[in-house]
Amino acid sequence: MIIIFSPQASEEQIQHVVERVEGLGLRVHLSRGTYRTIIGVIGDESLLQAAPLEAVPGVERVVPVLPPYKLASIEAHPEPSVVDVAGVKIGGGHLALIAGPCAVESYERMDRIGAAVRAAGANLLRGGAFKPRTSPYSFQGLGEEGLKILREVGRKYGLPVVTEVMDPRQVELVDRYTDMFQIGARNMQNFNLLTEVGQTRKAVLLKRGMSATVKDLLLSAEYILSEGNPSVVLCERGVRGFDPAVRNLFDVAAVPLCKSLSHLPIVVDPSHATGRPQLIPACALAGVAAGADGVHVEVHDCPEQALSDGDQALLPQQFAELASQIRRLAELLGKQISQPLGAPA
Numbered sequence: 526m527i528i529i530f531s532p533q534a535s536e537e538q539i540q541h542v543v544e545r546v547e548g549l550g551l552r553v554h555l556s557r558g559t560y561r562t563i564i565g566v567i568g569d570e571s572l573l574q575a576a577p578l579e580a581v582p583g584v585e586r587v588v589p590v591l592p593p594y595k596l597a598s599i600e601a602h603p604e605p606s607v608v609d610v611a612g613v614k615i616g617g618g619h620l621a622l623i624a625g626p627c628a629v630e631s632y633e634r635m636d637r638i639g640a641a642v643r644a645a646g647a648n649l650l651r652g653g654a655f656k657p658r659t660s661p662y663s664f665q666g667l668g669e670e671g672l673k674i675l676r677e678v679g680r681k682y683g684l685p686v687v688t689e690v691m692d693p694r695q696v697e698l699v700d701r702y703t704d705m706f707q708i709g710a711r712n713m714q715n716f717n718l719l720t721e722v723g724q725t726r727k728a729v730l731l732k733r734g735m736s737a738t739v740k741d742l743l744l745s746a747e748y749i750l751s752e753g754n755p756s757v758v759l760c761e762r763g764v765r766g767f768d769p770a771v772r773n774l775f776d777v778a779a780v781p782l783c784k785s786l787s788h789l790p791i792v793v794d795p796s797h798a799t800g801r802p803q804l805i806p807a808c809a810l811a812g813v814a815a816g817a818d819g820v821h822v823e824v825h826d827c828p829e830q831a832l833s834d835g836d837q838a839l840l841p842q843q844f845a846e847l848a849s850q851i852r853r854l855a856e857l858l859g860k861q862i863s864q865p866l867g868a869p870a
């Protein structure tokens with residue numbers, strides 16, 4: 526931590542800060558320039574969280590040296606983390622290919638989509654049973670019935686499953702059926718929910734909030750990690766833009782940015798990022814080329830009948846073409862798509 530004083534800071538104000546810092550058990554390195562004095566704080570800077578030094582008269586700025594997300598930071602763990610989801614590896618050269626409908630709608634439909642995405646090479650099956658809908662009158666998901674269907678179809682096709690959990694009170698129930706929790710964009714800063722999934726030992730797919738910075742995303746990951754759950758996969762799913770031509774603004778730079786700041790794997794979700802099937806393949810490939818550890822895509826066998834997000838779903842055939850392009854790109858990059866342990870039906 527570096528403390529920068531204003532040019533007008535008095536000697537008493539500087540001494541007051543020195544005493545505050547030393548009183549917390551830290552050492553100071555005082556450097557007096559022609560115009561300004563600065564203090565380098567030596568020791569565990571987290572102790573300074575108890576002292577809002579920018580509020581002290583004479584202090585102009587306090588600059589942390591370490592990021593506030595300790596466990597998520599690259600400094601804490603220079604090697605990329607590999608998250609294991611029931612045998613499927615994500616990160617460290619292993620790509621996730623997560624596919625499935627926005628919502629679980631019925632067993633028959635989930636079965637058809639599960640068969641198709643497995644045949645196309647997906648290694649994780651997605652489907653929402655609890656849907657965070659903007660309108661309370663929209664389809665809210667099948668609840669536990671949806672979880673059962675997802676679990677059953679995942680088993681049938683040998684695919685681990687990922688599904689959204691929206692509320693701390695649902696964690697225990699969802700935990701019984703899923704291999705990976707999804708925290709949706711709208712709940713990225715639901716801190717009680719993050720704490721609750723952090724207390725499980727199940728992998729978490731943490732989606733970036735639509736108005737969240739990368740720092741916010743990493744601090745949300747920190748909530749989960751600090752509860753003792755190390756298995757967090759970040760997801761870039763677009764942020765709010767100004768152009769209604771796309772649903773969100775796909776922030777591809779967030780991928781290498783997260784890689785430079787954190788050891789956690791990150792996947793891209795071009796379905797929610799663009800909201801338009803025509804734009805999904807290019808953005809999926811751009812994400813992987815930018816270093817993403819996988820892709821998360823919504824697939825539906827009859828988008829016009831979908832109960833949610835039908836207008837952004839890829840048809841199974843379109844997903845199969847995209848999956849084959851991702852495989853070729855992965856090969857070029859020296860990465861692999863981790864194969865599920867379960868045998869396909």
Ligand code: PEP
Nearest residue numbers: 627709710711732762797
């Ligand atoms: C979803 O995955 O269906 C979803 C609701 O995503 P997001 O939270 O990114 O909007």
Ligand code: MN
Nearest residue numbers: 627823833834
């Ligand atoms: Mn969706």
